[in-house]
Amino acid sequence: MVPHPPASHHILAAGLKSCRTQTAKAFYATVRGHADTPPVELDEPPPSGHNDLILSILRANPSLRDSKSYLASFGPRPQQNPKTPLVPQEVQNTQPGVAIPGPEAKPDRVEEPPKPSPIVASILNPVIRRTALVKVQGPFNDVQLDSIARGLVFLEKLGLVTVIVVENDNLSRGDDNDRTEIIEETMRVVSMLEKHGAKARPILGSIVRLGPKPNDDASLRDPTIRLPEAHTIPSDLMTLRSALRAGEIPVIPPFALDSFCRSVRIDANDAIAALARGMVEAGTMNPTGFTSDEGYPASSEDVDLTPLRLMIINREGGVPSYARSGYPHLLINLTSESSHIEETFHKQWRESHPTALSNLALARTCLSYMPPSSSAIMVSHRSPSSLIGNLITNKPALSSSLPHALLQGNRKLTPHTPTLLRRGLDIRVVRTLDQVDRKKLNVLLEQSFQRTLDQEAFYSRLETNLDFVIVAGDYAGAAIVTNERCPNTGASISYLDKFAVLPNHQGDGTVDFLWVALHDESYGLGHPSAVNPNGGKEGKGEGRDLVWRSRANNPVNKWYFERSTGHLRIGSWVLFWCDAEKRLKTEQGRRGSTGVSYIEHWEQGRLSLWTDVIMKVPSVWK
Known part of the structure; x- marks a missing residue:
């Protein structure tokens, strides 16, 4: 028998459902045509604080199923019913900690303090914390990085703790000062996160190792999926786990130990893929802090190390699509579409989106290790609130199965619309x-x-x-x-x-x-x-x-x-x-x-x- 979910689940679900009733409904007879070119939106205004987080949640417009899915990941886990105490029925039906007056007593009238919205209260008080791997792919100026950091802090408030790997495309590997400069970039990210009230920990030591994982049988893997040129072992993640348990956001430069135990800068994609595999394996093989029976974190102090999301934040945005005149793909089925996207990638996009295909390969590699329910998102720094919408709904900004006439006339479809990537099916x-x-x-x-x-x-x-x-x-x-x-x-x-x-x-x-x-x-x-x-x-x-x-x-x-x-x-x-x-x-x-x-x-x-x-x-x- 499945236990009934807590009342907050029903309140949140009902509240979010009521929000959806305010949206426009597409009850039409025949779609004829819309504007040929959708307007190009400017950068999102920088968030202003707590109220902006609430607005971002509401703008995500989650369905009833979306809200249930979110609560299934971050909400309270079903608890076993304790033994029924020997207390009179009228006492059992009251709130804990409230004195029960006798039949002759008249309780004083006490004004209760105003209560926050149950929707916001439920979402902003996650019980379970999950992790996301984030690639911050600069260079970004201070204003752009400030906006990104604020968005990542918002995600933490919603229960998603980010593990950040910092990259700067303008810093070539092998240069004399590349290590110093990438460390400075890492500290910039740390400073921005702390500016917005988060606790961040720079992990400047190497937590991945150069080269393929020893004894890895490549024959058991899909040959079309690129294996990372780096790996981890469980002990390498102790610093990462320590930061997460301390409530700190780990910020990591793409360093790896080579065979001579020297720390060298590697491709950030290899570092992220190695972390994705290592974190999944550590969460599966040695789930420290998890109860042995249920597999859930024992309390809100624990963090599920298995990544729930992969987020790639860059200047390019999503993967351009030949079918949308260069505007981004909305949703990609990596299993069946990756090869076709590479084959139809126009030459001019290699200039405007030079890392789109490498990030596409990164998403496919990481999601091959992560749970089937996981997803990846490629998003421009211009759309930080998209990360919140993706977290709550796990859906693209617009459904890829909508009629093309509707998509072409939709203001949400811009050059900076994010691309959602799923492992998918053939x-x-x-x-x-x-x-x-x-x-x-x-x-x-x-x-x-x-x-x-x-x-x-x-x-x-x-x-x-x-x-x-x-x-x-x-x-x-x-x-x-x-x-x-x-x-x-x-x-x-x-x-x-x-x-x-x-x-x-x-x-x-x-x-x-x-x-x-x-x-x-x-x-x-x-x-x-x-x-x-x-x-x-x-x-x-x-x-x-x-x-x-x-x-x-x-x-x-x-x-x-x-x-x-x-x-x-x-x-x-x-x-x-x-x-x-x-x-x-x-x-x-x-x-x-x-x-x-x-x-x-x-x-x-x-x-x-x-x-x-x-x-x-x-x-x-x-």
Whole structure:
């Protein structure tokens, strides 16, 4: 039996949910077009103090699931019920420490002091402290570094203690004064953190060792993931653990011990990757300060050494995307997209974003060691509050699966929008039923929909109607698209028959990765963003309108409303569709500035046709 969460969890969840009701809702019929070029935002104003932290939390706009996920990482752990004391019931229901007057007594009226907002109080008083690896990749001037330091101090107040590795791209390794200058950079970061009230500890001694880890069997690892040229052993992390337990933020220059026990400056990426692996191993093999039964820190004085986040703060921002005219990727599936991003990286970006690919490789290396729920973020110094939003929601600033027309017109999409990176899953497209693992697909569908599948009826339909199936990982998610024949016309409708993700993968990016792949194989064909190597058509061909239906009371409908280009309510159902993007672009170019009519010739009669065909698709649930 799972214990009920503390009341503060419900208060926070309810409060954050109420905040979301103030945001705009995307209930629209058809998206036609938006501004071609979003405005470029200036640097964020420097935070002013405690109230700015509260505003940053609210701007993150976390959903109910986001707030629960945050509390699962930083909130109180379930406690075993102590033995019930032999106290009268009326005493048990009172607050501890409050005297219980007798029946004849009349308690004096005491005015209670004002209480802080339960939302802010819960978030600003984390019980569990977690760690994040942070690369501060300068050079930064004092104003920029001040803003970064303030953001990192805010993260500490929210329970995320940063382990900072300092880098300066203008300081070449091997120069006579490179050690002295990088130490000065380290002390600048320490001073800025202390200026904003944090305790920081410079660790100037080498806590990583040069070279690959001894006895490391590289054959067991993915050959496409770069192994760091440095490593640690558990004893090397004693200074780091000591600083964390003392409530201090460790600030580390990229030094390593070579084979002659000399301290030399190394690539900061190798130092960070070595720390990521070492901290994960130390937390797993020797979780000092953790209870042996639960694996949680015993008190708020302990820090979970396993990194929860990797944060790369630089001047470049995220990884530029060919599909967004050089604006950053919003969310990257490292498992399936890394190679393609490297292959499509434009030459001019090597000047404007010289470290984007090396940081992409760093994120992939680190996340291969870190827990699956971990993520990495690449962010410009211009957007320090993005770190707070990422911590609470673990999501990109904008969903990568939103329609491109909405993304192009969104003020949040700027050259400085952060890129979120997840380990992700491989994505593949299969086009015949004999390539489908029916047993695994059955488990996926029944767990996702919480219903029993009529397998005979389901697969009998797919035998004649299947177009393709997109599979994420080992059936962690799947999108099944069929061709539904229209009577008397010979045409067919591209119908999204099932879209499912396992419950334990909801919230880790799999939903967005799967929908982006669905876009690439159906209504997005012909669009530049659809040229992805997922085993499908790789952008070649003409897009087709994608149609699907959902029960009117389905809680997922809000997500569908935001991604569809139109919807129609039919009794207890909602019919959704996504128009073929290439055709919309063609129409827009043909008409130019004359505008688009409310109903195009190709739209006439299609809703009645879709309704007639799609609403007759039989149910395959028992």
